[in-house]
Structures are given as C-alpha cells and as structure tokens.
Amino acid sequence: MTKEPAIRVRDLVKKFGSFTANDKLTFEVHQGEIFGFLGANGAGKTTAIKILCGLTAPTSGEVYVTGCNVAIQPEKVKKNIGYMSQRFSLYDDMTVAENIWFYAGIYGMDRQQIRGRISQLLSEMGISHIRNTLIRDIPIGWKQKLAFLVAVFHDPPLVFLDEPTAGVDPLARRQFWELIYQYAARGKTVFVTTHYMDEAEYCDRVCILSEGRIAALGTPNELKKLWNARSVEDVFLRIARPNHNKN
Amino acid sequence: MQRILFIIRKEFLQIFRNRFMVPIIFVVPVVQLIILVNAATLEMKNIRISIVDNDNSSVSHGLSDHIVHSPFFKFVPQEGNNLNLALRRMEKDQTDAILVFPDRFSESIHKGQPADLQLLINAINGMKAGITSSYVAQIIRNYFASSANELNVNASVQPGKTIHQVRISPLFWYNPELNYKIFMVPAILVILVTLTGALLAGLNLVREKEMGTIEQINVTPIGKFEFLAGKLIPFLIIALAELAFGLVMGKILFRIPILGSLLLLFGVVVVYLILVQSLSLLISTVSNTQQQAMFLIFFFMLIFIMTSGIFTPVESMPVIAQKLDWLNPVFYLMRMIRMILLKGSTLKDILPYILPMTGYAATMFLIAVRAYRKTT
Structure with a gap:
C-alpha cells in the first residue's frame, strides 16, 4: 500500500490585500522525512507554516495534513501536530515544569502521563536541574530546546518548527539539530523553516521559496547537481540573484 | 473539562507571581471605598x-x-x-x-x-x-x-378662617437617616467587581496575543469554549474575593446594612461577572493590543456606569434611556445589590432583573465563544 504523505499541498494561495504571500504552492512531504523550507525573510515561509498548522486560513488551494483537510477538520489536524513558533512562546513568569504541565494539559494528556514524561525528557536533554527555574532566568539556547520539547511533548507524528535556531550560537544550533535528528529517527516527520543555508544540508529534502513561489524542490544533492553548485547556499544565491535588490 | 483546570491553574500561578497583582487586589478596594464613597456623596452640609x-x-x-x-x-x-x-x-x-x-x-x-x-x-x-x-x-x-x-397668624391662611393644619412628615424607608454613604457603598462595590472582573480578564487575553503565546494555544486541539471558560473563571473567583473583602470593609468603615441573603448576592454577582467578562473577552478578541482593548473597555464601562443609576435614579432618565438600560449590565447589578443589601430583597423580588440578566450573560458568552477565532 502507498503511504499517505504527511503533508499534501495543492495550489495554495494566500493573499493579504493585493500582496500575494504564497503563490500556488504545490508540494508533498513524506512521512518520516526532515523537510526544509528555505527562503529569505519575507519569502512566505511563516505564512505557509501557519496555514499548514491551521492558524491562518488560505485564500485558496487544498491543504491535507496527516490525511485531514485543514480547512474542514482543523481540530483533528491539531491533535497530530506539534508547532514551535518563530516568536518565543513559553511563559516567562512560569518555571520550566509549569510551562510543560500547562501545554501538556491543554493537549489533553493525563497527569500520570505528564509526570512520567517530564522527568524522562528533561533528563534525556540533560536539563533536569533547571526544572524549577523561571523561563526568564535561563539562557536562550536552552529556551529554544524547551520550546521544542513543549512542541513534541504530546508525541505528535508531525512537528512544524518555524526558524527554531534563529538567534542562537553555532554550537547551540548544532545541538538543536541533534534533537531534530533524534526525533526523526523515531519515524516522525519534521517540517522546518530556516534561513541558515548550512542547516539545509541536514534536511532530507528542501524547498526554496522566493517571493511566495517555489523556486526549487528536491534533495540537497539533486539541487546542487541541477544548479551546478557546491552547496545549497550557492543554489539559494543563484535563485535569489535576479531579485537581489528586492530583498 | 480537565483542560479548563490546567488553564485556571496557570492563570493563578501567573497572577500570584506578579508582584503588582496581590497588593492591587487588596489595596484597591479599601482605597476605592474610602475615597469614592466620601467623594461621591451628595449630602450637603455647610x-x-x-x-x-x-x-x-x-x-x-x-x-x-x-x-x-x-x-x-x-x-x-x-x-x-x-x-x-x-x-x-x-x-x-x-x-x-x-x-x-x-x-x-x-x-x-x-x-x-x-x-x-x-x-x-x-x-x-x-x-x-x-x-x-x-x-x-x-x-x-x-x-x-x-x-x-x-x-397669632398663619402664613398661609387668610385671617378669619378656621386654621386646619396639615402636617406632612416624610418617613424614609430603608435608609432612615438619609445616609448617602449607605447608598453609595453598594455602588462602589459594583464598580470594584466590574473593574477586577472585566478589565483583568480582557487584558489577560490580549496580553497573550501581544506575547505570541496565543498561537501556541491556538495550535492545540483545545476547544474555544474550554479556553474562554478557563480565562474567565480565575478572574471571576478573584472578583468574588474582592466583593467579600469589600463587604467586610463596608461593614467596618461605613456600617452598611446587609439585610438580604449573602448567598443570593454572590449568586447574582457570579451571573453578572459572566456577563461583563464575556463582553470584555469579546472586546479583546477584536483588539490586537492591550491599548486598544483598554480603551474600548473603558469606553463601554464609563457609559454603563454613568447610566446605571449610580447617582441618580434610572426612573428620572428619559424613557428611551431607561429602555436602553436593559442592555446595560451595570444597571442590573446596581439595582439588585442595593435591593439585596439595603432592602433585604429575596430571589422572588429580584426575578424581573435576574432573569433577563441570566439570559443576557448566556448569550454574550456564546457570542464571545463564536467570535473567538483559532484560525485567522
């Protein structure tokens, strides 16, 4: 039997007034892959990810996530996905454990489950000692990891990460990608946006967005071969160059 | 249902961790009672x-x-x-x-x-x-x-006619000494629970929008009903605590009478709070910043309070304004709290007010739930 893709998007269009943020996006994301969504700032990455999560309604087009139509069954989709927003979304005035309890609670997990998983995951990540520290008092690298932990705490088959490594140092970025690999290794699908091109090399497949359209889609190697480039960064620059001044 | 408990727990954690909140909750009622009751008095002396x-x-x-x-x-x-x-x-x-x-x-x-x-x-x-x-x-x-x-004369009677004096001696019921403060304390309590309940719940929701945490909540499968109920209940509880505290202060500072059932009063205030909180949640739903929400909430609150009969009887307002007052949440409570505290009115006496207010509250809450959008 053929596996239903984790995400299936056809002719997705999103307009804000006369501005077209997403222009006829069509792509599929397979189950268990790390799918990179690349693009310059303003290319429409965040808009697309919000539509896939059911946070924003598309102007037109079909979006299926984990087999459900987002427009028709948004709540069913939400049970199956995790989302880490570009804007940091943990509560500053609550501790690590309190934040996790809250989000796990509104995902409908029961207390027994939460209690066990908190200890397990925090120790796996090596941050058990900050369990009762307020979020505002911990360094940004750890905050990012915690935001990831909150996004996947209910163990969804698909997780969306919107620029998860923005603003953190290279070491913390590397560590963060290890978390992503560990998660994908368990057969989960990861949809990640970034504008760090070195991170694109870590993805199974990448999709490069430019001015709301898909400019390239394939494995990093395919793209490099196709564009005759040494790295994904080169590919990106070649795509971006004609419109260099506009960005 | 359990999800509501998680939200309530989180709100209380944040409220009590905020160094401003707890003093505000207990200092504001005392200051308001002392200053407003004395300042808002219409009693004329000197x-x-x-x-x-x-x-x-x-x-x-x-x-x-x-x-x-x-x-x-x-x-x-x-x-x-x-x-x-x-x-x-x-x-x-x-x-x-x-x-x-x-x-x-x-x-x-x-x-x-x-x-x-x-x-x-x-x-x-x-x-x-x-x-x-x-x-x-x-x-x-x-x-x-x-x-x-x-x-040897009467100012109003012609000489030569029999003097019949008619004595008019007014008896003032419920507040025999015409003590204006007894009239004002319940009104200030209304303002107090309105401020706490409505303003805090509304601003709390917009604050989540400003901080971006609302997105993280909207991406979960939580129901809109559960979410708004979870936002409403913590501030409802705090407003009730404020009312209890305010009643005690009113009793100590102004010796206000508490003739009716306190249970009835708290029941009425619960319905009232659901109504005003739903209104302010609705306002926060359409606002993007705390500034916008604050401005809108104050706009409505001022009109509501001024036309509620706080100083002057609603009956002396123009007929059209009296009819419009049935849309004014504050009008209902302003009337009922005075009836219960000063007159000892029972549930039967306040039925003409509590019934429409309950319907109004249920309607507004449902409208707030409908208006809230998890997908924008």
Missing part, C-alpha cells in the same frame, strides 16, 4: 449663607436664627446690611446663598398679607442650588408652622 435683613423685626430675627443654627448652613456674617456687598461676596465665591428680608416683611405677616422673601442662590452647581433652595424652604415652612400661634 452651605454658606448670607442674610440681608431690611426688616429687622422679631420675625426676621427668629427665622434667621433657625437658618443659622441649622446643620446644613454656615452663616457668613457681614458688615452692613447691604445686598450689593452680599452679591459681591457671591461673585467672589465667599457665599453660596443670600436670603433677603424686605422691609415691612413682619408687618405683612402680622396683617396676614402675603409676604415675600428673596433667596439668591449661586446655581453654578445646579444640584447643590436645588438642594439649598429646598432646605431653606423647609426651614421657613417649619418656622411658621411652629410659631403660628405665637405670631
């Missing part, structure tokens, strides 16, 4: 009055004595018996009213002829002027009623 006596008789002296010794008036003595001087004083705001006895005032009285008195009142504050005029009129009436035999 109205300054000057007397120009051109008659200089035992009648004019007697009447002046009564006015000067009344607790409502403070006599402003003046040199010379000059109306112009007295008027100048009024222009300089050194006196509020001038009572002028014309010459031959007592002569007319003794002859049983109509006698005129002139009362000049500074009416910049119309309400105060009205009260001054009625106080003076009352003193004059009482003076002539009590001294009619002594003067």
Whole structure:
C-alpha cells in the first residue's frame, strides 16, 4: 500500500490585500522525512507554516495534513501536530515544569502521563536541574530546546518548527539539530523553516521559496547537481540573484 | 473539562507571581471605598449663607436664627446690611446663598398679607442650588408652622378662617437617616467587581496575543469554549474575593446594612461577572493590543456606569434611556445589590432583573465563544 504523505499541498494561495504571500504552492512531504523550507525573510515561509498548522486560513488551494483537510477538520489536524513558533512562546513568569504541565494539559494528556514524561525528557536533554527555574532566568539556547520539547511533548507524528535556531550560537544550533535528528529517527516527520543555508544540508529534502513561489524542490544533492553548485547556499544565491535588490 | 483546570491553574500561578497583582487586589478596594464613597456623596452640609435683613423685626430675627443654627448652613456674617456687598461676596465665591428680608416683611405677616422673601442662590452647581433652595424652604415652612400661634397668624391662611393644619412628615424607608454613604457603598462595590472582573480578564487575553503565546494555544486541539471558560473563571473567583473583602470593609468603615441573603448576592454577582467578562473577552478578541482593548473597555464601562443609576435614579432618565438600560449590565447589578443589601430583597423580588440578566450573560458568552477565532 502507498503511504499517505504527511503533508499534501495543492495550489495554495494566500493573499493579504493585493500582496500575494504564497503563490500556488504545490508540494508533498513524506512521512518520516526532515523537510526544509528555505527562503529569505519575507519569502512566505511563516505564512505557509501557519496555514499548514491551521492558524491562518488560505485564500485558496487544498491543504491535507496527516490525511485531514485543514480547512474542514482543523481540530483533528491539531491533535497530530506539534508547532514551535518563530516568536518565543513559553511563559516567562512560569518555571520550566509549569510551562510543560500547562501545554501538556491543554493537549489533553493525563497527569500520570505528564509526570512520567517530564522527568524522562528533561533528563534525556540533560536539563533536569533547571526544572524549577523561571523561563526568564535561563539562557536562550536552552529556551529554544524547551520550546521544542513543549512542541513534541504530546508525541505528535508531525512537528512544524518555524526558524527554531534563529538567534542562537553555532554550537547551540548544532545541538538543536541533534534533537531534530533524534526525533526523526523515531519515524516522525519534521517540517522546518530556516534561513541558515548550512542547516539545509541536514534536511532530507528542501524547498526554496522566493517571493511566495517555489523556486526549487528536491534533495540537497539533486539541487546542487541541477544548479551546478557546491552547496545549497550557492543554489539559494543563484535563485535569489535576479531579485537581489528586492530583498 | 480537565483542560479548563490546567488553564485556571496557570492563570493563578501567573497572577500570584506578579508582584503588582496581590497588593492591587487588596489595596484597591479599601482605597476605592474610602475615597469614592466620601467623594461621591451628595449630602450637603455647610452651605454658606448670607442674610440681608431690611426688616429687622422679631420675625426676621427668629427665622434667621433657625437658618443659622441649622446643620446644613454656615452663616457668613457681614458688615452692613447691604445686598450689593452680599452679591459681591457671591461673585467672589465667599457665599453660596443670600436670603433677603424686605422691609415691612413682619408687618405683612402680622396683617396676614402675603409676604415675600428673596433667596439668591449661586446655581453654578445646579444640584447643590436645588438642594439649598429646598432646605431653606423647609426651614421657613417649619418656622411658621411652629410659631403660628405665637405670631397669632398663619402664613398661609387668610385671617378669619378656621386654621386646619396639615402636617406632612416624610418617613424614609430603608435608609432612615438619609445616609448617602449607605447608598453609595453598594455602588462602589459594583464598580470594584466590574473593574477586577472585566478589565483583568480582557487584558489577560490580549496580553497573550501581544506575547505570541496565543498561537501556541491556538495550535492545540483545545476547544474555544474550554479556553474562554478557563480565562474567565480565575478572574471571576478573584472578583468574588474582592466583593467579600469589600463587604467586610463596608461593614467596618461605613456600617452598611446587609439585610438580604449573602448567598443570593454572590449568586447574582457570579451571573453578572459572566456577563461583563464575556463582553470584555469579546472586546479583546477584536483588539490586537492591550491599548486598544483598554480603551474600548473603558469606553463601554464609563457609559454603563454613568447610566446605571449610580447617582441618580434610572426612573428620572428619559424613557428611551431607561429602555436602553436593559442592555446595560451595570444597571442590573446596581439595582439588585442595593435591593439585596439595603432592602433585604429575596430571589422572588429580584426575578424581573435576574432573569433577563441570566439570559443576557448566556448569550454574550456564546457570542464571545463564536467570535473567538483559532484560525485567522
């Protein structure tokens, strides 16, 4: 039997007034892959990810996530996905454990489950000692990891990460990608946006967005071969160059 | 249902961790009660009055004595018996009213002829002027009623006719001493629970929008009903605690009567809070910043409070305004809290108000739930 893709998007269009943020996006994301969504700032990455999560309604087009139509069954989709927003979304005035309890609670997990998983995951990540520290008092690298932990705490088959490594140092970025690999290794699908091109090399497949359209889609190697480039960064620059001044 | 508990727990954690919140919750009621109740009183004391006596008789002296010794008036003595001087004083705001006895005032009285008195009142504050005029009129009436035999005349009765005196003695129910503070304390309690309940719940929701945490919540499968109920309940509980605290302070500071059932009062306030909180959640749903929400909430709150009958009876407003008051949440509670506390009204007495308010509250909550968008 053929596996239903984790995400299936056809002719997705999103307009804000006369501005077209997403222009006829069509792509599929397979189950268990790390799918990179690349693009310059303003290319429409965040808009697309919000539509896939059911946070924003598309102007037109079909979006299926984990087999459900987002427009028709948004709540069913939400049970199956995790989302880490570009804007940091943990509560500053609550501790690590309190934040996790809250989000796990509104995902409908029961207390027994939460209690066990908190200890397990925090120790796996090596941050058990900050369990009762307020979020505002911990360094940004750890905050990012915690935001990831909150996004996947209910163990969804698909997780969306919107620029998860923005603003953190290279070491913390590397560590963060290890978390992503560990998660994908368990057969989960990861949809990640970034504008760090070195991170694109870590993805199974990448999709490069430019001015709301898909400019390239394939494995990093395919793209490099196709564009005759040494790295994904080169590919990106070649795509971006004609419109260099506009960005 | 369990999800609601998780939200409530989180809100309480944040409220009590906020160093501003706890003092605000307990200091605000005391300050509001003390300042507002004393400031909002309409009771008139120490109205300054000057007397120009051109008659200089035992009648004019007697009447002046009564006015000067009344607790409502403070006599402003003046040199010379000059109306112009007295008027100048009024222009300089050194006196509020001038009572002028014309010459031959007592002569007319003794002859049983109509006698005129002139009362000049500074009416910049119309309400105060009205009260001054009625106080003076009352003193004059009482003076002539009590001294009619002594003067051997009756001010209002023609000589030669039998004197039938009709005594009118008003009895004031529920607040026999006409203590304005007893009237105002329940009103201030209404403002207190409204501020706490409505403003805090509304601002809390917009704050999540500003911080971006609302997205993380909207991406979970939580129901809109559960989410809004979870946002509403913590501030409802805090507002009820404020009400309890305010009642105790009102009892201690102003000895307000609590004639009706407290259980009934709290029940009414729960319904009221659901109503005003739903309104403010609705406002926060359409606002993007705390500033917008605050402005809108205050806009509505001011109108609601001013037309609620807080100072003046709703019955003396224009008919159209009275009809519109059935849309004013504050009107319902303003009326019911006074009925329950001051009159000892029972559930049966307040039915005409509690029933429509309950329907209104349920409707507004459902509208707020419908208007809330997890997908924008």
